[in-house]
Amino acid sequence: MLGASLRSPGVRDQLNPQDGLYSVxxxxxxxxxxRIIGGSDRCWWPPRTRPSSSPP
Incomplete structure (x- = not known):
């Protein structure tokens, strides 16, 4: 399973070295x-880029 962090790359940067494991x-x-949770194989973060035609 692939996790996605839509706010910042921080979650990705923490979970990927831990093989997607976290505790609750x-x-x-x-x-x-x-409890140790191991539901994802890796975490992805989409870079925030805008097409050049988009207004700021």
Missing amino acids: VVRDGDRRDV
Whole structure:
């Protein structure tokens, strides 16, 4: 699966070296559950370029 970050390349730059893995922490009082999520193979970020004919 391919992930896409539409705001900035930061997510891509962090997830790609980690093979797409990230963690989710759920806290409930004193209890804390951590899950490792591995749903994507890589993350993509589209560069923000405009065609030369587009207004600024």
